[in-house]
Amino acid sequence: MIIMELREFGTKSSSFDLNSIGLDAGTIHWNLSNEKLTAQTLELGQGSLNDKGALCVNTGKFTGRSPKDKFVVKDSLTENSVDWGDINIAITKEIFDNLYQKMRSYLAGKEVWVRNCYAGADPTYRLRVTVINTLPWANLFCNNLFIRPSEEELTTFEKEWVILQIPEFEANPEVDGTRSANFTIVNFSEKVILIGGSAYTGEMKKGIFSVLNFILPHQYNVLPMHCSANEGKEGDVSLFFGLSGTGKTTLSADASRSLIGDDEHGWADSSVFNFEGGCYAKCIDLSAEKEPEIYAAIKPGTLLENISFFKDSNVVDFADATITENTRAAYPIDYIPNAKEPSLGGKPKNIFFLTCDAFGILPPISKLTKAQAMYHFISGYTAKVAGTEVGITEPQTTFSACFGRVFLPLHPTKYAELLGEKLAKNPDVNVWLINTGWTGGKYGVGKRMNLKYTRAMINAAMRGDLDKVEYVPHVVFGLLKPQSCPGVPAEVLNPRTTWADPEAYDQQALALAQLFVNNFKQYEDEASEEIRSASPRTTL
Known part of the structure; x- marks a missing residue:
């Protein structure tokens, strides 16, 4: 019998080795620097450098997440807490155990790259994550996206959550119980995420985001949020929620404010903290x-x-x-030059829900009551316009609960109620709905909201310039429209007046309201009376 010698490189914890999880690799690279990982990627012929020195790779067949192939193990911990359905697809513990064993056997004697890291900038709520990759550039991704421990912390790092990512390992759906050859499986009880058949790195990032969306509300009463966050010179924190195309990244990037993070955050009793590094x-x-x-x-x-x-x-x-x-x-x-480290701030002062309303109905800025904030949070509305996807010739509404439905293990009302609880405890927090979409008519008739005006409205809200102006409720949605704002023409603030035919505006507003109502029906049974009370009118 040939006994293979184990070779290990890098900074390794004295508290954890791969044998403890039944993995018998031949060569293990522990916590290597980006420079070493880049060099190894080039040596293996898996990437190239651009003219700026960045490492460029191709993730192969999958260039995005595969949500239909993401599963959650259904067991005593998750059976009555996870919101099962098309988003959270149940899989048995037996299927998980079988694939986990096959993946570990596959790695016997092979070369792997291991990364110890954190998820959560606030030490009170952070997770310890160990990622095991078969590609050095995938491990580089993890070093960039997760929070990096100090050298001293690495030497005593203890196992908590494990991600095992093997793009070359494919399942046999007929034998292994998956839908396809690729799969992502989250096991909350064993604290393991399995990823096979896909090299797309975003599966690892969003896998841990889903884990935090399960753990933080349950254990800590922390609201996990799919949003960006920045902080002003006075310590005032702003949050920006929005689906793709609404301007979340653009509007949160402000050279005069510190960036807390661009995508995933938690709202605890005394802090807003980035999940990522x-x-x-x-x-x-x-x-x-x-x-x-x-x-x-x-x-x-x-x-x-x-x-x-x-x-x-x-x-x-x-x-x-x-x-x-x-x-x-x-x-x-x-x-990012203005990034704040560590990536956390105090409680939010302003929350912005960004929507690209291609129907030209919603005001460019409006203030929300607590009930309206919960309703629009659970709605997560925007609209796709012609040209964004094949077959779309007219504006199409898109609703994604909490602006990130595909990452929510719990029922969306749980997060909406937790938002309401946070707002009740912090009545000085302002919640704003910002329409970065169309004005003067729907897509094809009106025009896109001037970015200069949108920035002016957001800056005015953050400065407190809108605290004492007159507000008028929207006749259909009930949203409070400011009647003046520095740097913005008054007529822009009232969308009905920008339409050539006000009656046509009214009819389109009712049609949009009906779409909101239809979407909300799936949440009605679980939603509180307060949330339901913020539903828009469907008749005048």
């Missing part, structure tokens, strides 16, 4: 003029996924979507 920015059409901070972050240590180069060069063509529209840049948060 980096940014995973979309870089389609990226330019120094449009997004200078992100553009400047493309440098050594950054991971670029699924980009293309200009012909016969290593210069990235950020406009090229040949591989995917979902091109990404993963970099540490300190690559």
